[in-house]
Amino acid sequence: MLVLGRKPGEYVMIGDDIxxxxxxxxxxxxxxxxxxxxxxxxxxxxxxxDKNKFPKKS
Structure with missing residues (x-):
């Protein structure tokens, strides 16, 4: 896991499109x-x- 400090107005890119x-x-x-x-x-x-707490019924 990467942990970064960012201030308002700053951003990070994930890949080319996020x-x-x-x-x-x-x-x-x-x-x-x-x-x-x-x-x-x-x-x-x-x-x-929450979704993972209740497994889907088959």
Whole structure:
């Protein structure tokens, strides 16, 4: 895992087509903007964790 410090207005690129930009950061809250192709799924961690708690029934 890569851990970076970024300030508002700064960003990182993932590959050639995904940009993650810090929009706002204060008092422990962080706002990110993610620019990615429409076919790239973006799922919040808490949603993914909840989904994995309950295995699909076959």
């Amino acid at each position: 940009m993650v930009k810090v929009i706002k950061s204060d008092f422990g809250d962080l706002r990110l903007a993610i620019d990615a192709p429409k076919d790239t799924p973006i799922i919040r961690g808490e949603i993914l964790e």
